[in-house]
Amino acid sequence: MPAIVNEKLQLAHDFILHTNRNVFLTGKAGTGKTTFLHQVKHASSKRLAVVAPTGVAAINAGGVTIHSLFQLPFGPLVPGALNRETRKFTREKINLLRTLDLLIVDEISMVRADVLDGIDAVLRRFRNRPEPFGGVQLLLIGDMQQLPPVIRDEDWALLRPYYDTGYFFGSRALQKTPYISIELDHIYRQADQRFIEILNSVREKRITRAQLDDLNQRYIPNFTPRDDEGYITLSTHNQAALQLNSQKLQSLRTKLHTFEATIEGEFPAHAYPTEASLELKVGAQVMFNKNDLSRDKLFYNGKIGQITDIDDDVIYVKCPNDPDTLAVSPMEWTNVRYTLDQQTNEIREEPIGKFVQYPLKLAWAITIHKSQGLTFEKAIIDAASAFAHGQVYVALSRCKTLEGLVLREPIPSHSIKTELLLEEFHEQVQQQTPDEQELWHSKQTNQEQLLLDLFSFERSYYLLNKCRRTVAEHLGSLDEGLEPGLNQLNTVFKEKAHEVTERFRQQLPRYFAGSLLPEENQPLQDRVRKAGAYFRDLITHELQPLLASCPTETDNKQVHEALDELEKELFIKLQCFEATLDGFQALAYQKTRNHAELNFQSSRKKESRKSDEARTSSEKPRTLYDALAKWRQDQAGELDTGAHTILPRKTLAELARSKPSTLEELMQIKGLGKMKARLIGDDLLAIIRSFTENESAEKTAATGEKTAKTPSPALSLALFRSGKTIADIALERNITVSTVEGHLAKFVSSGQLSVYDVIPAEKVEAIRTYLEKHTPKTLTETKAGLGDDVTFSEIRMVYNSLLAGKTGTD
Incomplete structure (x- = not known):
């Protein structure tokens, strides 16, 4: 990050980078808040995300909207309501939220208290x-x-029982x-x-009569500037701005040119930075709505000019006081979402949409709301009918x-509206400004807390006891050795980890008591290096092997x-100790x-998957x-269901151990029961008989005795034609019912057997x-x-x- 000469900006940067303190960065218009946001975003080593309350604000901040990242429903968020929400988060987004260090919220003045509490609910849920x-x-x-948050009367009626104010600082979590x-x-x-001084007085609602009179000297009745003077009108209402732009454009006698934006991927209409269908004429007054990214920096967001010529792919704009005419080509805006880089596991911005258009918009007029963050050389302020807190200040401070106004x-x-609540909040802000000493103590507290977290096995101990409780509740269906x-x-x-860390944590305050970080x-x-080596060895050579066994x-x-x-908690602890x-x-x-947190993979799942694949893939x-x-x-x-719904693993193990040979013996196996034994008993008994006899045959072969040749599928067909049922054939041949059906299905497919011989005609039809x-x-x-009715x-x-074309023939 470039050197920050502003002491307060440097202080804010140090708090963000070196502490875990929450920071409210405020200040008058034009004090560099947005610049600071971009500096932190590109220089911080913390894993961060940037959000804003509106689509346009999010695009300008290089982030995403609050509602898209946290999947919040629109409308009032009554406390506790999100707990009943069933919105599904992707695994990637959950991992992103779990490993987030810093959340930057831009334009916080427009964020409602309940929305901030919605963010709190989502983060606590997924970070556990x-x-x-x-x-x-x-x-x-x-x-x-x-500008304040927009809260409709019907929404506030729902939120009033829970909040004293709709402003962000009314958030219960904050x-x-x-x-x-x-x-x-x-x-x-x-x-x-x-x-x-006039702007400060308007901002703080303490403007004197003399200052107001001084400001109102800028009232010029019937002021009509020339088109080349570059004045833009700031209006309180959107309709007034649209109407003035439309009238001015129609009054020009030049040819109308329409430029269609190229939109790719996801780019919602509410976030369009300019018109998707941009109508312009030579002579039109326009405003740049993007900064020139080239080395020359020829224009910036909010710069006013007049179109002097239009070619097929270039628009020429002359700005007041600029010696040269600017040749303007289409530029690109990117809509992003936050994702996890699969290689580095870093949070990165993934482009998901693109908007390509000329970085211009008609600028005889603009709403005060949309002017927030812009700077104008000359402006006509139409704010006498201001209806919202902050509108007059935003309009005046653009100049x-x-x-120039x-x-x-x-x-x-x-019209300079005041709110006692905001005045009280501003006084609190003044009292909460930290100094260098508080920064040092915050750094110290943050580092001490991280060390205490590192040398704590509280969560591991809790999870171990959770395992033991869960196993105790389900002993009947688990392996006896678990x-x-x-x-x-x-x-x-308990002896080598939990109790040792508790003693070590009691020693840490003695080290913390000094004057050093x-x-x-x-x-x-x-001391930390030695302790880290001890716990690394303990986890590697004792705890993990015991869990794996x-x-x-x-x-x-x-x-x-x-x-x-x-297992995951032990893995994370091991990685952290190795880092020390x-x-x-x-x-x-x-x-x-x-x-x-992101790199963990369950060894038990991997082994189970390998085992299942080996069992099910082997012929x-x-x-x-x-x-x-x-x-x-x-x-x-076949049934499109989980394997455990057919039979639990423990029941399979008991079947393999006891090898029941009759239906009555099968019913005694725990996990089967009479009903299930009747439904699948024939298949199970056939598998057991077949495997037992094969084992016997292999033993006989090993001793040199002759073994009978395994019958072919043709034998199943011959037995079926002799009048035996499928169940009789399975029993006689010591194979499963499904195997016999598979044999017969092959002959149906080849046309050697009519399907009507196997299945009743009404079922076939x-x-x-x-x-x-x-x-x-x-x-x-x-x-x-x-x-x-059918199987x-x-x-x-x-x-x-049907494939064989033999449905009706033998």
Whole structure:
């Protein structure tokens, strides 16, 4: 970041970069608030996002709207209502919010208190932290003497029971977290001290009669400037501005040119920086609405000029006091969204939309609201009918000089609206301005808190006990070794991690008591390095191996989630301790912690996935458990459901261990029950018999005895033609019912067997009619349409017969 010569801007920068204090940056118009925002955005090493209340403000700030990032509903947000919202956040956005360090909110004067509380609710929800805004640092930028939030009467009727004011500082979450206020007072826009004093008096609602009379001397009755003088009219109402621009354009006798914007991707209409269909004529007064990014800086946002010529792709504009005519070509605005870089895990701005148009708009008139942030050399102020707080000040402060403004009507004192609440808030702001000593203490507090967080296993200990409670509640469906494994982990964890860190944390205040910051305190740094090495080794060689050794093959989602949370917390702690081996640095520690949050991958999930893939992809399962698991996976695929709904893992393990051979024995297996045993019992018994006999055959082969050749699918057809049912064939051949149906389906497909021999005619016709009429894409879709009267196997056979063109023949 370039050197900041303004002491207050430097103070604000230091608080943002080196502390976790929330900052309200305010100041008069033209004091450099927007410039500071862009400096922080491009120079801070913290993970940050920029939001604004409107689309245009967000584009100008290089950020996104509040509602798009936090997916807030429009309208009043009654406290607690967001807890009932079901808006789905993507995994990427959740990760972004979880690792956010700094949130910059521009134009905070226009943000309602309930919207700020909506941000708080979303951040606390996804960061799983109880502190206001989930512990994210806030930089709130704006001037409360400028434009206020828009709150309709019907909306305020809903919010009034919860809020004393609709301004941002009425936020319930903000009132629970201390913040400092820094008011910028060096004005860069105006240099005339007389005009500056008038503006300050208008801003603070203390204008004297003499100052008002001085200001109203700029009222010039029937003032009609020449078109080449470059005056723009600032109006309180949008319709008045549109009407004046339209009348002026129509009065020109030159040819009308229409320029259509090129819009790509996502770029909502409310955020268009200028007209998508821009109508201009030679002689029209226009305003630039984008800064010249070239080295010459020939124009800026708000500069006024007159069109002198229009070519096919260039518009020529002459600005007052400029010696040369400017050749203007189309420029590009980008709409962005925040994403996580897959390589670096940094928050980055991803372009999602583009708006290409000439950076011009008709500028005989503009609304005061849209002029916020702009600077004009000459302006006609039409603010006598100001209806909102701050409108007069915003309009007057757009002008660089008093001589450059003309009043359409004298400004009455009653149009300079005042609010006692804002005056009281401004007094509080004055009292909250920090000094260098408070900055030092804030740095110290921030670094100390980060160290205390680093050497705390409170969350890990809580998650371990959560695992133990969850396992205790579901013991009946879990591996018997899981509870003892977690108990052993708890013993080691309590003695070597939790209790040790508690003793170490009690020693830290002694090191903190000195006059040095923790980062500069060498005795403390030495102690941190040694402690970090101890806990790194403890996690690597004892805690993680103990957790990994716990048997966790279960379909219980709650157990999975609890174990994943614990494993993730240990992973994050390990990464953070490794980052302290060369010493503690606050920004480096925060960066490491955030990256660890994003880089974690559950080892249990990876192993489970590999195991399931091995079991379900192998043509010949290696064990009975593998065979049962493969059957379970196939059934889940057929029914389009989760594998655990077919049978729990623990039930599969018990089946593989006990090898029941009858339906009665099967019913005794926990997790089956009589109903399910009757439904899927034949398949399970056939798998068990087949696998048991194959094991016996392999043993016989190993001893040199002859084994019978495995029957081919043709045998299934022969047995079926002999009058045996599918169930009889499965039992006789020690294969599953679905395998027999698969054999017969092949012969139906080849035309060797009529589908009517396997399935009743009425069913065949019902299935065939449905397939031809609806052309479903999957068997599951067909099953859903036909109901429980047909099976997947019957649907498949009819489908095969249709493909073969053999539905009606043998």
